[in-house]
Amino acid sequence: MVVFGGWANAARSRYIAYEQTRPHAVKRTTPYAYWSNSSQYKAYRYKNLATDPGRPPQDPARFPGADKFGPGANNRHVTELGRMLSGRGAGAHYGSGPGPRWSEADRRATQAFQQAQGWTGADADGIPGTTTWDYLVNGKGKSVRPPSDGGRPGHEDDGRAAFPGAGHFRPGQVNGHVLRLGRQLVRRGFGRHYAIGPGTSWGEADRRNVAEFQRAQGWSGADADGYPGEHTWRLLFG
Incomplete structure (x- = not known):
């Protein structure tokens, strides 16, 4: 079961989900209805729910304003920006995931997305404006191309990198x-x-795929929980 926390984009194809999953409850942007087997999920709404009359509904497509971003900013819009950027390939700029406090990681991720559109100068300064926000919310333009994994231009992952840590x-x-x-x-x-x-965002689909690989090795229980350790990493890339 997941708890619906509101739409994450204007197209209503992604939403904020609250879900109890190992090792603790998480809040994350999720494709509607779910990562897989979407047709098997049915939404329920408590009959006595009512909209708070003192709080108008928020339109996720509406740009919240330039003052919500940049040095010193600390609000939910910064987190929302980071999640959208991560979904468009710029997640590698975040060391520990997007958060509400504006940081250099947010600026670099925003700039990477802007540059992916071919923008330069003031149009790619790393501070989101109405056009950047529109492209992110509505899935427009190009996503950020991930950096080469293997360390050699033009080559795919060769599996020789050390386990980065659980x-x-x-x-x-x-x-x-x-x-x-x-x-x-x-x-x-x-x-x-x-x-x-x-x-770049760890999700339930990643965990399930890892668990299948672990079970294929004949493992069970805690050894096949879907979270990669050094042994799993070595066998997977070996």
């Missing part, structure tokens, strides 16, 4: 290691739980 593969984590793991799972034939392909 902390990179937990709910709420957004980083390039998650993308690298997902790509290798797909190459090894364990990507069936990805609805739209692997990305």
